[in-house]
Amino acid sequence: MAALMPMRAAYGTALVELGRARPEVVALSADVQTSDYSFMFGDAYPDRYFNVGIAEQCLIDVAVGLAYEDLIPFVNTFAVFMASRALEPVLTHLSYGGANVKLMAGYSGLSPQMEGPTHHAIADLAAMRALPGMTIVSPADDVAMRALLPQVAAWPGPVYYRFCRNEVPRVFDAGYAPMIGSAHLVQAGTDVALVGVGTMLSRCMDAAEELATDGVQAAVVDLHTIKPIDTEMILRVAGEAGAMVVAEEHNVLGGAGSAVAEVLSEEGLSVPLARVGVPDRFAESGSYYAMLDKFGMGVADVVRAARKVIARKRAIRNS
């Protein structure tokens, strides 16, 4: 079992490092800075930090004004609020208006855990994917958090940066060098391809290990960029493996699984596909990993989905 690393501290630390490297970076919060650790930026650079209160639409708009004056605002609130209450300003001024604002969507998926379904973000990817010009990035662990954040700052245009609240297994080492827009092949495999987003990547890796004990060779893909999606990588690994599972902490409708399904069907690559995620319902309050297990995102669920698509692949080939 990989070491569990706190994502919030990783975020706060990475943001402070970014602020040191780039003086044009400013940060804003809708008064959740002690939750998402953006307070670390405020402590380091008080004159570049703005708390607008519990006002998520205002949060976006103040950032828009700062962005139009050539600063790079990083706005902080929970993913669920970013993609619901703040969505209209995001649509009007980031997507349509092109404001170079970076949306720091901590508390992704079920990671707000005990706060309950009002705080869980299970529809945010669907909302953000439909916005023209929006880039969506999600780091899988603390190493990815630190590697991707400077790229988010450098990326031309708005980015939705979605990350977990909790301690997550560290899956990458210091050699990890992701590039926004290019999916990262964690391991090759010819029987099935497991595509993981965020915390679900480590669960895909655990599932691959379990499958390997049965002699199943699973490829594992780190889909850190959900939009623009890496069509080439998806087609390549799906073509090689002939079966695919996409695992994410989001409603199975409209998220990364849907994005991958769109790629496969539009490119005419007919491979069995299974989506692992929240099965179009709300979860409840509970501890994080227990809830992932309960609501369809356990390692066992990934393994089951893999076996299902492998069986379908064989059935098709034998028919």
Add this chain to the structure above:
Amino acid sequence: MRVSADRGEEHARPHFHSELLVRDISATAQRLRIAVLEMVFGAQSGHIGAPFSAAEIVASLYWHHLRVDPQRPDWTGRDRFLLSKGHASALLYAALAHRGFFSTDELATFRHLGSRLNGHPDRGVPGVEMAAGPLGHGLAIGCGMALALRRDVDKPGAVAASSSHATRGRVYVLLGDGELDAGLIWEGVMTAAKYRLGNLVAIVDCNGVQQTGTTAEVMPLEPLVDKWRAFGWDVQDIDGHNVGAVLAALDRADEIHARPSVIVARTTKGKGVSFMEYDHRWHGGVPNEDDYRRARAELEEGLQAWLR
């Protein structure tokens, strides 16, 4: 001109604008109304009531108060004008074109397929600072701009705030009164007060009418002056069709450095055309041939009165 009396010392300096300047800008406002009428009639789509109520405010800004350079719409030293009530787009386009940001010929393409003069404005048009249409955004975006623009002057040893206008652009936001129904406006109001944004000026085009009726019927706003004051703003309450009053209020607003400033400009929706005034049906109503001829004649008559 009525002025709030809560900061007597800030009222000491008189603001004089010549009769000639006032008449000239008043005539320009009337020309803008005519341009708006042409645009909306030509497109058979758009809004007339809001542009007509705000014509003197926008003319006073673009023909006297704002530091802008039509040849360099992105000049960093410019004043920022944010049209928050985006449905008054025809007025903004007419002002920008007549001020030289782009050709007046282009105004005839308003709302047509292939034109950059979309129904509601966006940053693809020279001189437009923000997309608008969904109401309520201008003030909070203005807060962001004002925070950014004062950053350098806030640093120890940098230019004192009192001389910032000489070196830095200021931010002017035109709001509708109906737009004040939106909660986001008051989020911006509080943010501006918290950060004491003395380089931010809001102007409320208080025409008393919104899409389906009067503001009093739809969502009562009064006592508006008291509300802004209670939120920590400097408030002036003026006749928004009196160019002399508008110019003086803008000058005075610029002298308030310790907090944001709002000009509550009392106006008439559909101002300048008798059958459009005070009538919510001319919020988004489109003139037919007969309406157009009658409106045009009244506006021309109004223009001539300023030119005599």
